[in-house]
Amino acid sequence: MSNFRQYEDAIALYHNSLSIKTVPVYSWDFHNDFVCVIKNFFADLNKLNAIALQNKWAQNNWDLKNSLKEEVIVVTDVTLKIVFASHNMETMNGYTAKEVLGKSPKMFQGEATNQITSSEIRKAILHQQPFEKTVMNYKKNGEVYVCLIKGFPVFNSKGELRHYIAFEKAA
Template sequence: MSNFQEYDGAIAKYHSCLNVKKPPVFSWDFHHEFLYELKNSFLDLNKLNSIAVQNKWDCDNWDLKIRLKEEVIIVTDIKLTIVFASHNIVKMSGYEPAEVLGKSPKMFQGEETSLVTSNEIRKAIELQEPFEKTVLNYKKNGEVYACLIKGFPIFNLKGRLSHYIAFEKAA
């Protein structure tokens, strides 16, 4: 047993003499978070591209890779049912993407959401026109936040309405 104590003492003495700077442990959290966001961004981009190819979208003018870094992307079908939500929706609303799939974007609205603004958005959707509005939405925990929404109808290569896409960020 004394051999182990001598060995441990020698190792401790050796390491105490080294002039090595160690990275702080908390830096690993940043690295992990970066990798997690990078992975989710990659998954979101692949899913969006898959939806676009499957539905033959005519949408060459959006740089989805950049938008995924800066904005939340929500895609609905023509009945306004959410079929895709980017992973960064969690930061803005507290909802996981899986929690919003199959629901209407109205799930984010509440008492303080302006009916006038909601009606303007509804009208633009009915007319299949792009819109840009700021609305008061609700987080999962009930907190109110201002959300800038840039919405666009998406047409397929035959010119038929396929989906709606919204690029959102906290205003």
Template sequence: MLDFKHYDSAFARRYDTLDRTLVPILAWNFHREYLDEVKNIYVDCIKLNLIASNSKWGVDDWDFKNKLKEEVIIVTDAKLEIVFASHNLTKMNGYREEEVMGRTPKMFHGSATNSLTSNEIRKAIQLQEPFEKTVLNYKKNGDTYLCLIKGFPVFNRKGELSHFIAFEKAA
């Protein structure tokens, strides 16, 4: 027991003589941002799995967790009204999930959006086929950006069209 007291005492003397640099509080913000990102991915995965479960999607092998790290996921119902938008939509175009819910993805289009590309997407949707297109979209602040969209129709276990899902990222 005596040895530990000597050790603690020696350590305290040494610690007092050290030239210490304090870590700025700002450094904690990096960790908080990381934790917020992990939490958002987790919450988005839960929401997506709930939509899939409630709608009885016939596909169970979507890798939402890895997709959410790199891409925005938007889910519409069969009438093309947005029912889910991942948290990272804000990073891509400035819109928050609650601002896009119930609207159609056309809200991201504008005067410079290529109508030929839009028509090709519309045709794929009507035929209930997957598509991959790069579209000129508009951010909330009016700036344009190129968006690579990989869209898929989603069918329930009965084979009926349930939703459309799009994996998007800035091109």
């Protein structure tokens, strides 16, 4: 039995001499938040890739991986109903992806939203052209925020309009 005691003492001495110490339990919250962000990133990327594959999106030059890290991505169908919203939308405006699915992006507009800018966006959508506009949108709590939107029509490999995709970030 004394051999086990000597072994345990040697292991304890070794671990106590290491410069790396254990992490306090309260840091688990930080780690868990990070893991959730990573899981949401890959879930969003997989959903976007599935939508693109299912609808046979034509080749484009979007860097979805970096965009998902830095921006909110919203995809609407041709009737402008939201079919995808990235998880980081909640950080930008307080809405979860589930809360916005099936709704129009107009839900973010309000009294402070410039109608001329909205009209220019509608015109670009009608003509199936890309646009880049800064708009005044509303968070879930009613607070106004400035949002830079880069919108693009998405065509399939046959050249048919399938979706619109918008890359958004608070300006």
